[in-house]
Amino acid sequence: RVQLVESGGGSVQAGGSLRLSCATSGYTYSIYSLYCMAWFRQAPGKEREGVAAIGTGVGSTYYADSVKGRFTVSQDNAKNTLYLQMDSLKAEDTAMYYCAATARTYCTGGPFQGPLYDYWGQGTQVTVSS
Numbered sequence: 001r002v003q004l005v006e007s008g009g010g011s012v013q014a015g016g017s018l019r020l021s022c023a024t025s026g027y028t029y030s031i032y033s034l035y036c037m038a039w040f041r042q043a044p045g046k047e048r049e050g051v052a053a054i055g056t057g058v059g060s061t062y063y064a065d066s067v068k069g070r071f072t073v074s075q076d077n078a079k080n081t082l083y084l085q086m087d088s089l090k091a092e093d094t095a096m097y098y099c100a101a102t103a104r105t106y107c108t109g110g111p112f113q114g115p116l117y118d119y120w121g122q123g124t125q126v127t128v129s130s
Helices: none
Strands: 003-007 008-013 020-027 036-042 049-055 061-063 070-074 081-086 097-103 123-130
Touching: 003 097, 020 036, 020 070, 020 097, 020 123, 036 081, 049 070, 049 081, 061 070, 081 097
Parallel strands: 008 123
Antiparallel strands: 003 020, 020 081, 036 049, 036 097, 049 061, 070 081, 097 123
């Protein structure tokens, strides 16, 4: 059974940085078994939104317009870990951040649709104060 465990959230002032990690385990081969991985976030009273995704095989990346140029998604194949480097944080980035993965489809079909993903982490809170 695939498990995703996020870490790295916290409180930071606007303009600051955080790096989120998503440790993966429970699959047969490697992180490449998870064709597409993504970071979603959900703020209180708002719908969940996808912010970044990566195709684990070729390393192609996708970003929501709201974070483009500020966030960077990456993977460490040796550690089977997904990362989200978040720079120039804004108050509106405050949310619970979730890691998600799918072993059924690639990212190319549109990586920010929640139903595509089979596996979700428990979330890590990011709070940005202005």
